[in-house]
Amino acid sequence: MELLLRPWRPDDAADLAAAASTTPDLAVQVGGADLLEPEASRRHLVAVDALRPTNLAFAITVDGHAVGNVGLSGIEHTHDTAWVSYWLATSARGQGLAGRAVATVARLAFAELGLFRLELGHRVNNPASCRVALAAGFPAEGLERAKLRYGRDRFDVETHARLATDPDVTLTMPAAW
Helix, strand or coil, rough: CCCCEEEECHHHHHHHHHHHHCCCCCHHCCCCCCCHHHHHHHHHHHHHHCCCCCCEECCCCCCCCCEEEEEEEECCCCCEEEEEEEEEHHHHHCHHHHHHHHHHHHHHHCCCCCCCCEEEECCCCCCHHHHHHHHCCCEEECCCCCCCCECEEEEEEEEEEEECCCCCCCCHHHHHC
């Protein structure tokens, strides 16, 4: 299995559409974007890329196919912080890919972007996302009540953070920036 973390490209649209068609919760992860058709996925990827430099998105690829995403959003240099997000297609879950990708992006954020604090959060009813955060070296910091709203439902969120001064984790994956 060949793993690589790299920026998304417009030619990843078919992989993104395939992930959306087999991963029911993906629409929520990408803000409700319609990704079921390759052309819609391509437009989404172009829009995401246009948000640079305050937002960066990286494709998690397996054997040349994009199967997930790790993103940094809200990158700001007054306080040197950013928000981390991630998702995986259903077929790629349970293999430790997300934890490795998040740890790799954290290393990039600290070393290349000069950030000091990275934050992420997950719904408390998503223990798999909690395992990703912990594996990538993001200890839990607290609970934010009813922070997220998907449709009519509100969800409590557990917040995690990692500092540039925290111990590095051994998880890694090859990256091409």
